[in-house]
Every structure is written in C-alpha cells, then in structure tokens.
Amino acid sequence: MARRDQYQEQADPVKIGLLLDNPARHTDHAERIFEFVAEQYAASKRFERGFEFVKVYPWGPPAGFIQNTIDGFHQLCDQGVIAVIGGNHADDCIALPKHADKRKVPFMGMGATAQGMSEWAFSICWSSIPHDVYTVASWLKKNGHKNIVMTWDRADHALENILHFRNACARAGIQILADERFPQIVVPNREEIFGRAVERFKAIKPDALAHFGTGPMSSHWAGHVTRSGWNIPRVMNDAFHGATRPQMAEGFEGWVGTTMWDDDNMVGANFYDAYMERCADLPVPSHEMVGMYRDTVTAMIEGVILAPILTPDGVRRGLEMVQMVPAACGGPRTCIGFSPHAHRGLQGADVMVLRRMTGGKLVMEDRIEMF
Amino acid sequence: MARRDQYQELADPVKIGLLMDGPAKYSDNILRVCELVAEQYKAAGRFERGFEFIPVYPWGPPAGFIQNTIDAFHELCDKGCVAVIGGTHSDDCIAVPPHACEREVPFIAMGATGDSMTDWSFSIGWGTIPQDGYVMVSWLKKNGYKRVIATWDRAAHAAEYMAHFRNACARAGIEILSEYRFPQILVPELDDIFTSVTGRLKALQPDALAHFGTGPVAGRWADFVNKNWNDLPRVMNGAFYGAYEPEYRAVYEGWVGTSMWDEDNPTAAKFAKEFAARYPEAGDVPIELLALSYDVARAIVEGVVQAPILTPDGVRRGLEMVEMIPAACGGPRTCIAFNPHAHLGHLGPDTMILRRVKDGQNLKEGYAELF
Numbered sequence: 001m002a003r004r005d006q007y008q009e010q011a012d013p014v015k016i017g018l019l020l021d022n023p024a025r026h027t028d029h030a031e032r033i034f035e036f037v038a039e040q041y042a043a044s045k046r047f048e049r050g051f052e053f054v055k056v057y058p059w060g061p062p063a064g065f066i067q068n069t070i071d072g073f074h075q076l077c078d079q080g081v082i083a084v085i086g087g088n089h090a091d092d093c094i095a096l097p098k099h100a101d102k103r104k105v106p107f108m109g110m111g112a113t114a115q116g117m118s119e120w121a122f123s124i125c126w127s128s129i130p131h132d133v134y135t136v137a138s139w140l141k142k143n144g145h146k147n148i149v150m151t152w153d154r155a156d157h158a159l160e161n162i163l164h165f166r167n168a169c170a171r172a173g174i175q176i177l178a179d180e181r182f183p184q185i186v187v188p189n190r191e192e193i194f195g196r197a198v199e200r201f202k203a204i205k206p207d208a209l210a211h212f213g214t215g216p217m218s219s220h221w222a223g224h225v226t227r228s229g230w231n232i233p234r235v236m237n238d239a240f241h242g243a244t245r246p247q248m249a250e251g252f253e254g255w256v257g258t259t260m261w262d263d264d265n266m267v268g269a270n271f272y273d274a275y276m277e278r279c280a281d282l283p284v285p286s287h288e289m290v291g292m293y294r295d296t297v298t299a300m301i302e303g304v305i306l307a308p309i310l311t312p313d314g315v316r317r318g319l320e321m322v323q324m325v326p327a328a329c330g331g332p333r334t335c336i337g338f339s340p341h342a343h344r345g346l347q348g349a350d351v352m353v354l355r356r357m358t359g360g361k362l363v364m365e366d367r368i369e370m371f
Numbered sequence: 372m373a374r375r376d377q378y379q380e381l382a383d384p385v386k387i388g389l390l391m392d393g394p395a396k397y398s399d400n401i402l403r404v405c406e407l408v409a410e411q412y413k414a415a416g417r418f419e420r421g422f423e424f425i426p427v428y429p430w431g432p433p434a435g436f437i438q439n440t441i442d443a444f445h446e447l448c449d450k451g452c453v454a455v456i457g458g459t460h461s462d463d464c465i466a467v468p469p470h471a472c473e474r475e476v477p478f479i480a481m482g483a484t485g486d487s488m489t490d491w492s493f494s495i496g497w498g499t500i501p502q503d504g505y506v507m508v509s510w511l512k513k514n515g516y517k518r519v520i521a522t523w524d525r526a527a528h529a530a531e532y533m534a535h536f537r538n539a540c541a542r543a544g545i546e547i548l549s550e551y552r553f554p555q556i557l558v559p560e561l562d563d564i565f566t567s568v569t570g571r572l573k574a575l576q577p578d579a580l581a582h583f584g585t586g587p588v589a590g591r592w593a594d595f596v597n598k599n600w601n602d603l604p605r606v607m608n609g610a611f612y613g614a615y616e617p618e619y620r621a622v623y624e625g626w627v628g629t630s631m632w633d634e635d636n637p638t639a640a641k642f643a644k645e646f647a648a649r650y651p652e653a654g655d656v657p658i659e660l661l662a663l664s665y666d667v668a669r670a671i672v673e674g675v676v677q678a679p680i681l682t683p684d685g686v687r688r689g690l691e692m693v694e695m696i697p698a699a700c701g702g703p704r705t706c707i708a709f710n711p712h713a714h715l716g717h718l719g720p721d722t723m724i725l726r727r728v729k730d731g732q733n734l735k736e737g738y739a740e741l742f
Contacts, residue, residue: 046542114710114711114713115710115711117710117711117712117713118712119712121712123713130694130695130708130710131694131695133694134694134695163692164692164694167677167692167694168694168695170417171417267741306538321501321534321535321538323501323502323504323505323535323538323539324501324502324505324506324539324720324739324741325741326720326741326742331704333702333704333719333720333721334719334720335719335720335741337501337502339485339486339488339501339715340485340486340488341488341489341490341492341712341713341714342485342488342494342712342713342714342715343712343713344710344713344715344718347718347719347720348704348705348706348718348719348720349695349697349704349705349706349718349719350704368695370695370696370697370706371697
C-alpha cells in the first residue's frame with residue numbers, strides 16, 4: 001500500500017464522542033444542532049480542521065442501567081475521540097467522571113447535577129440543580145408561602161435537589177412540613193400513591209407544594225394534582241420541561257416551574273429560529289433543549305480551538321481557557337466559562353428562570369430574587 | 372487545674388485565619404468587614420457559635436517575597452484555624468494552594484488569578500483575570516478599535532492576563548500590533564522605559580492601548596500616557612482600582628478601566644451604608660474593597676454554617692454547598708456559589724464592569740457586551 005503524505009493531504013477532522021443516553025426525540029435534535037454549530041464555526045474560519053462526531057446510544061437510566069452508559073463512554077474512548085459530550089441523565093453524569101479521570105479524556109456532562117465535575121469532567125447542564133432549588137425557594141419566598149410540602153423521587157440526584165432545598169429554605173425562613181419520595185420510574189400503582197400523598201398533605205394545610213422530579217413521574221404527578229382539584233400553589237424544578245410535550249401540557253395547568261428558556265435571551269432566540277429553518281422534518285423541539293445542546297457544543301468547540309495541542313489533555317486545557325461565551329440558556333446575562341478546578345460552565349444568577357402554564361401556554365413568570 | 376465541662380460552658384468561636392498580605396489600608400478594612408458580617412449572622416440567629424478572626428500580616432509581594440506569605444499560611448494552620456481567607460495578591464494566591472492541599476485546610480484566595488483553585492482552594496477574587504481581558508476587549512470592539520497595543524508587567528499573573536487577552540482579541544477580530552512588558556516593581560529608570568516604549572509604539576499608529584497592571588507601575592504608566600499620548604483611547608484592567616482614591620484619581624483621567632464597583636448593585640450599596648454606620652472611624656473606604664471583603668466573609672460564614680462537621684474537611688464540604696448568594700461585587704446579577712470541582716466563587720459576566728475617569732469623576736461606563 002502506498003504511503004500517504006501527512007503534510008500534503010487534507011487534515012482529518014477532530015473526533016468528538018457523543019454519548020447519547022436519551023430518547024431519539026432529544027438526541028435527533030442534539031445531532032443536528034452539533035452539526036449546525038460546527039458548520040457555523042467552519043464558515044467563520046475560526047477552526048479549519050472541522051469535526052467528526054462519533055455516536056453511541058446506550059440504554060441508560062431511568063429505564064435502563066448506568067453501566068450501559070459507562071460502557072458507551074469507554075467504547076468512545078477506544079475509538080480515539082479526544083473528548084466526549086453527554087449524557088443528559090444526571091445519574092449518568094454522576095457516575096462517569098471517575099471513568100473520564102481514569103481514561104484521561106475530557107467529558108462534558110449535560111446532566112443537571114453539580115456532582116458531575118472532576119479533573120477531567122466538565123458541566124454544561126440541562127437545568128442546574130443548585131440554581132433550580134434556590135429559584136424555586138425564591139418564588140415561594142416572594143409569594144409568602146412559608147409552610148410548604150415537597151415531593152421528590154428516588155433518583156440519586158433527586159436527593160441532591162433536596163439537600164440544597166433544605167439549605168435554601170433555612171436561609172429563606174421557609175418551613176418544610178412534610179415530604180414524600182415517589183418511585184423514580186413509572187409504576188402501575190402511581191395514581192394510588194399520588195392519591196395517598198394528596199390526602200396526607202391536605203390534612204397539613206400547607207401554603208404551597210414544591211416538587212423535585214427527575215423523570216416521567218413528574219408529569220403524571222403534575223397531572224394528578226391538577227385533576228384532583230387541590231388548588232394549591234405549586235412549583236416544580238426543571239422536570240417542568242414535561243410541560244412542553246403537547247400530550248402532557250394539560251396536566252401542568254396552574255403549575256409554575258423552572259426552565260432555561262428565557263424570552264429575553266436573544267442568543268437563544270436567534271439560534272432557535274436559525275435552527276428551526278433546518279429541522280422542519282423533525283418534531284418541534286423545546287427552546288430549552290435547543291439552547292442547552294447549542295451551549296454544550298459551542299463550549300466544546302471553543303475548547304478545541306483554544307487547545308494548545310490536539311490531544312485529550314490539550315482539549316482539557318483548552319476548555320479551561322474558555323471564557324465569557326454568551327449562553328443561549330437562561331437569562332440574557334448568562335455566560336459560559338471554565339477555569340482549572342472550576343468546571344461549572346453555565347454562570348450567572350439566571351441559569352434557571354420561572355415560567356407558568358396558564359391557559360395552555362408557557363409564559364414567563366419571574367426570575368430569582370436572590371436572598 | 373479544675374477540669375472544665377465542655378457540655379455546660381459557652382461554645383468557643385470558630386477560628387478563621389486572615390492572611391493579610393496587603394497594606395493596612397486594605398487589611399484593616401477586611402478585618403472590620405469580617406467582624407461585621409459575623410455580627411450580622413449572629414443577629415440573624417443563623418450561627419450561634421460565632422467567629423474568631425485571626426490575622427497575620429506577611430511582608431509579601433510585590434515588594435516582599437511570596438515565601439513570607441506561605442510561612443504565614445502555615446502559621447495560621449498551626450493555630451488551629453478551620454479555614455483561611457486571603458491574601459489578595461495573585462502571585463500569593465497561585466503559590467499558597469499546594470500548601471492548602473498539603474495541610475488539608477480550606478483556603479479562599481482573594482487574588483484575581485484564575486489559577487488558584489485546587490481541591491482545598493477556592494476563589495473569591497479581587498478582580499478576575501479571565502474575565503478582565505474579555506470585558507476590555509468588549510469595550511475595544513464596541514468602539515471600533517481593531518488595531519491595539521498592549522502593555523503588561525512581569526508578575527506571573529500578568530502573563531495570565533495576556534493569555535486570555537490574546538484569546539479574546541482573536542475571537543473579536545482585534546489585532547495586537549505590539550506589546551511591552553514593564554518591570555513589576557518600581558525602578559528608578561521607569562520613565563526612561565516609558566519614553567522608549569511610547570516612541571516605539573507611536574510609530575505603529577494603533578487605535579487604542581490596553582494595559583494589564585498588577586501593582587504601582589500601572590498608576591505611573593497611566594500618568595505618563597496622559598502626559599505624553601493623551602489622544603490615544605486607553606483601557607486598563609482592575610489595576611484601575613487606584614482611580615477610586617481622590618488623591619490618585621487625576622493620573623487616570625481619560626482612562627477606562629475594569630472595576631467590581633457597580634452603583635446599581637443593591638447588595639453593595641446596602642452593605643456600604645451598614646459599614647459606614649458601624650465604623651465611622653474608617654472614613655471613605657472604596658466600595659470595591661468593601662464589596663470584595665463582604666463577599667469573602669459571607670462565603671466563608673455560609674460555608675461554616677453549611678459544614679456537616681466543624682473540621683477543615685467539614686468546612687470544605689460546607690463551602691461546596693454554598694449557592695446563589697447575591698454578590699456585592701460586580702453587576703446586580705452576580706452571585707456566589709461553589710460545588711465540588713467548581714471553586715470559582717463569583718459567577719456571571721458582570722463580575723467586572725467598566726468605569727471611566729472623566730473630569731475628575733469616577734463614572735460607570737457600562738457592562739461587557741458578550742461576543
């Protein structure tokens with residue numbers, strides 16, 4: 001076979017692994033968005049070499065197991081990728097960093113957890129648990145709801161929500177009267193479980209209900225509360241994303257929830273419009289999801305551009321130089337940056353904002369009032 | 372000696388070390404702010420035990436040596452402090468973290484560097500080097516200055532400024548025509564150096580000058596440029612702090628610079644009033660210094676409040692649960708938070724804003740426009 005000439009041929013693209021641990025209704029958009037942003041960078045002439053996205057689709061949580069996602073990560077590393085983006089599920093993002101450290105391949109987790117960062121693991125999160133919780137507490141405080149009940153589920157990162165929420169309530173002077181931890185996965189007797197919880201809570205006469213969900217149980221719980229006629233002020237973490245699904249929207253009527261979709265963020269709005277021109281063949285995506293995937297791949301590409309050398313370690317160091325990138329997620333003063341031992345990408349008070357489902361529409365409710 | 376009863380006596384206060392490596396006009400006020408914030412927490416009933424702040428005053432850089440600051444850090448550890456805050460000089464903040472890791476005592480560095488964070492080191496910076504360069508480039512870009520010159524000095528963290536500034540210029544399409552690195556410390560031949568540099572740089576006919584200073588040379592250079600090249604648009608990093616003090620302000624006339632002082636930040640405005648009422652003898656303390664000291668004091672106190680156990684490791688874990696504290700530094704949407712492997716405290720694009728000295732007044736110029 002004839003030897004090839006590395007100095008004369010066109011350069012190979014940089015291989016980035018995509019750990020797509022979510023259903024196709026999310027990841028089909030992720031793939032399109034990543035390609036779109038890479039094209040935009042190619043057009044801007046800021047990175048000549050280009051990118052090749054190498055994909056795996058593990059059957060991960062909540063229905064599958066985390067080990068499948070871990071195996072998917074190692075499979076990507078074995079294929080020579082110099083960095084990995086994903087997954088979205090926060091429990092995956094808690095489990096993977098030790099593997100990224102072992103393989104010394106930078107990993108950009110997209111889960112809401114703040115427990116997914118390490119020497120080799122970065123975070124551009126789909127919602128942010130600490131922001132979520134304090135934004136929920138701010139809404140309760142502002143509306144004078146001082147005695148509340150809360151519900152959550154059995155995911156590991158649901159507990160992370162609760163740890164922060166207890167701290168936030170202590171700081172805000174809010175009392176948690178009672179709580180109920182639901183199954184993480186959809187179970188046949190869920191309506192029975194929900195019914196018991198509502199009756200128990202009603203007897204306590206709380207001012208409001210706060211829910212911290214991580215999966216499909218949240219939409220069912222939202223619907224149960226709404227249909228039960230229990231007219232309690234109610235607020236939810238970013239499991240509120242379920243309200244963007246047409247078949248679930250009705251159940252969220254009257255709920256307030258956190259989201260990364262802020263009408264005033266023009267980076268997010270402009271990117272969404274540009275992307276929608278390209279994906280007319282796919283089901284309409286949520287603004288939040290589009291913004292989150294755009295921010296993640298933008299951060300990764302900026303990190304590759306700033307990498308002093310195109311190795312995994314070079315990309316890690318490049319990522320740690322990324323600064324002040326305007327974010328599509330959150331309020332208009334949200335930005336993306338990393339530094340050594342500062343791997344939380346989305347920065348600012350408005351990473352999460354509040355929306356409300358009213359009359360079948362998701363409208364802006366408020367932003368956090370820090371306390 | 373009679374044995375004492377730990378279960379009946381009043382509890383000892385928590386010992387926090389203050390590594391005061393700056394002159395008295397800084398450190399005296401930092402200590403006052405810490406005492407006031409501790410009093411406020413006690414009055415709010417959020418931490419009954421109270422605090423004892425133990426200061427040390429090493430003869431550190433730029434005139435002294437970093438080793439003196441390192442020795443003082445160990446002295447504080449030997450005294451049983453569960454955490455140390457300070458110093459304010461960035462080169463100290465780069466050098467101390469390995470010692471914090473060795474001693475396993477949490478350290479909140481107050482220098483502008485983004486290179487001070489480790490497993491045991493956190494950052495609430497006086498200025499922020501990674502963002503400073505981008506805020507200045509935003510101003511250059513907005514004003515159409517595409518061909519610029521840069522000056523800096525020989526401090527280690529001055530190189531950090533330049534690394535980020537070069538990246539920011541590349542992203543913004545700004546060309547750095549030339550640059551010059553001044554001595555870090557005052558030297559007798561400073562004016563000769565300035566004259567030589569100015570002659571060389573003038574020949575390039577730049578659109579603007581960007582200066583990255585770390586000490587007293589910045590004020591001398593500002594003055595020299597005003598007297599010898601005052602029609603050149605000029606912008607400076609956080610060394611612009613000198614422009615707060617009326618006796619030094621004149622040398623900054625016509626300069627734009629970055630600052631953590633934003634009169635629209637309600638947290639800073641409120642605390643400045645409280646400080647003036649509590650310490651009338653302190654006089655007119657720069658709000659930037661008060662804001663920085665407040666943010667550090669509040670972060671360490673919150674970290675202790677959240678600590679699961681009152682050991683250095685407990686305080687480290689407590690700090691990693693601090694979330695969404697409204698910051699006194701920067702714009703009104705700046706907040707403070709830490710997480711595991713996310714030890715950068717100030718979060719948001721407005722940690723540094725732009726100010727200008729005009730007709731002897733230090734005025735707000737604006738915020739960064741992210742690009």
